[in-house]
Amino acid sequence: MNLTILGCYAATPRSMTNPTAQVLEIKNRMFLIDCGEGTQVQLRKNKLRFSKINHIFISHLHGDHFYGLIGLVSTFSLLNRNNDLHIYGPKGIKEVTLLQLKLSNSYTGYNLYFHELESKESEVVFEDDKVIVTTIPLVHRVYTNGYLFTEKPDDRKLNVDVAKDYGIETCYYQKIKSGNDITLDDGRVIPNAELTFDPPEPKSYAFCSDTVYNEAILPIIKDVDVLYHESTFLESEAHLCERTMHTTAKQAATIAKQANAGKLILGHFSTRYGNIEIFKEEASTIFENVELADDGKVFEL
Amino acid sequence: MNLTILGCYAATPRSMTNPTAQVLEIKNRMFLIDCGEGTQVQLRKNKLRFSKINHIFISHLHGDHFYGLIGLVSTFSLLNRNNDLHIYGPKGIKEVTLLQLKLSNSYTGYNLYFHELESKESEVVFEDDKVIVTTIPLVHRVYTNGYLFTEKPDDRKLNVDVAKDYGIETCYYQKIKSGNDITLDDGRVIPNAELTFDPPEPKSYAFCSDTVYNEAILPIIKDVDVLYHESTFLESEAHLCERTMHTTAKQAATIAKQANAGKLILGHFSTRYGNIEIFKEEASTIFENVELADDGKVFEL
Incomplete structure (x- = not known):
């Protein structure tokens, strides 16, 4: 299980930082999670093969998590993609994607399937013989889901x-x-x-961004091997969390500890902070096994 | 009059090349022309001040000319913009922009005015005391306009x-x-x-992309000081122009010569060519004063 961070910064893309997108390689499947502006260029820079992506999971419809989707969908067409593409995300994602294709008079040469989500309960959205993907309902300014990726047990x-x-x-x-x-x-x-x-223990990965501190997700992510949790702010800016509906590094660590996660990866850093090491310092006071996401970083899990 | 090329390559953004966007600084006004994915990052890299852009002119609704627009509109909000923003482009640009803002539940804190274009005749779309902007109807796979920017004469x-x-x-x-x-x-x-x-001669700049070879634009751009004309292909790929509705370097030079342009800038290069110098060589056989656009290049006109 490999996780490649394409972008892990909040709000606007900048010269050196990218909005949220990451690629999870699990059981020889390649899942794209979120797709901020510039994701297709980040895929190229990280030498990830576009053609291996058949499933894209979008957490919510804020621009820093999905404005790169239409560009990627269009580029798949220009690259003469044949494989079906499945997109999972909040209701509305189909309308806006199809409207953009219609306006440019450029329909895809491959089958495009939308799986629009509206439920506030956790649900299975993808399952094959190797992997199961479950939503993690999050609480943010708009309807948002995290995603839990769980390997099925191998043969003995x-x-x-x-x-x-x-x-x-x-x-x-x-x-x-x-x-x-x-x-x-x-x-x-x-x-x-x-x-x-015994076969190797099946692994699991939970992606939780964007969200307020929310203990309601604990039963879903209990004992997860790796938890990616947003930490937009530090405790010194905790007062901003209520209005913006984000989390501090310390709160993210508290979730990781209560969930008995194996490892916590912090991301979705506000660009107001010059040095992201301070996020690790803050979280480490609560939960030991913390790592920081960074654009282009690969975690071998 | 300064022209900064933010991107001048066709189709998909790549690690080192960007889709169409350029900034024309004329009479102390800053106009953004087209806005492919990644334009806001290109603005930052070229140290152009976001807040000086009050007018954005979109040629057509193919992704490589406008997928960066919604990100820029959103970033203006995050930067607490107050100035009005005017967007000129084909009908549909308002619907798709407002839908994306609605889905992200993030309306702009500034006034956003859309000037949707449908006419197939050249028309004035912007005029103040210093500059006048006129459409140049182009012929492409979707409804497309170039734009002619003309200075008004200074006082004597x-x-x-x-x-x-x-x-x-x-x-x-x-x-x-x-x-x-x-x-x-x-x-x-x-x-x-x-x-x-006598005051300095008023200058003019014509942006023509994307289009087939089209002599109907000659009366509009006659005697223009600087003509930016797309040259997606070389003559060796001229057979592709009919289906894709693009132009070769030689055809662009022919337009420049017939229009009696002062200078021709070539752009919108297909990424199939490794070395863009060959575009200049081909155009120079027809028209002498040719320059090549390139991402980050600034023309002082």
Whole structure:
């Protein structure tokens, strides 16, 4: 599981900082999360293959999280994309995207599917044989969801030596890896646990931006391996959180601690701060395993 | 008159090239022409003051000419802009801009005026005491206008020595600069030509992108000082012009020559060409005074 931060700063794009976008590579799938202005250029700079992105998850319709979407959708067309593209985001995202395509008289040469979200309850929005994606309802100035990406358990790992000792034929190996016991020709039942090792623990990643401090998300993100949580402000500016509906670094760390997260990645920094290291210092007083997002940074999780 | 090229490449933004946007500074006014994705970052990189832009002229609603508009409009709000902002462009530009603002629940704190264009005839879209802006109807895959920016003549320059010799009082100086003759107390009439010098010739700038080769624009841009004309392709790819409705470098030079332009600036280069110098070589066979646009380049005209 790799996370590439394309942009992690709040509000306006600047010469050296980009608005929110990140790519999660998980089980050989590549998911784009949020798509601020300039995301397609950030994809190029980070040498990520456009054609591998088939699913885009948008948290909310503030510009710093989705103004790059229409440009990317258009560029996919110019690159002669064939694969279906699925876009998940708040109601309205379909209307605005299709209006822009209509005005430019340039429809996509590929199938474009919108999955518009309106529920205030957590729901599954994507599921295949390897990964499941669940919304994390957040509280912000507009309707907003975070997303929880959870790997499904791999097959159990076969202990080939033991299987051979019992003379089990290879055609039974997939059955064993799927967790079944095996009955030998002489009637003995070999329990699965004797024939297999545990697979790696499935990993999970939660993206939570933008939001106020909100303990209601704790049951959804409990025990998550990696939590990306916005921390627009420091405690010294905590008074701004109520009006803007954002979070401080300390509040983000408190959520991470209560959720028993494995790691906390802070992002969505207000550009008022010159040095983002102070976000880590503040969060570390509450929660130990903190890292800072930064544009172009890759986390191998 | 200064022209700053923020972006001059066709189709998708890339790491090192930007879609169309340029700033024309004329008579102390700052006009933004087109606004591809990333324009606000290009404005910052080129150290141009956002607050001086009060008029934005959009040629057409293809993404590489206007996907940066909504981001700029939003950033103006975040920067607490107070000045009115006027946007000129094809019908539809108001609907799509207001829809995006509505979806993000973020209305502008300043007055936003849309001047939607539908006419296929050239028309005056802006005029004040110093500058007049006229549309140049172009022929492209969607409704498109170029823009002709023309300075109004300055006041005549006073020959102070002559005025003093005649004993003319300073309170008459503005009347003289406005072109009037003066009657002295003794009844003699001093013709204006004796009291003044000619002011500098008013300058003009024509922006023509995107378009096919189109001689119908010649009467509008006749004798223009500086012509920016798209040259997406070279003659070797001329066969692509009909379908895509673009121009070759040679065709752009032919327009410049027929219009008796003072200078031709080529732009909107297809990113298929590695070296843009070949555009200049091709155009120079037809028209001598050719320059190439490039991102970040400033022309002092």
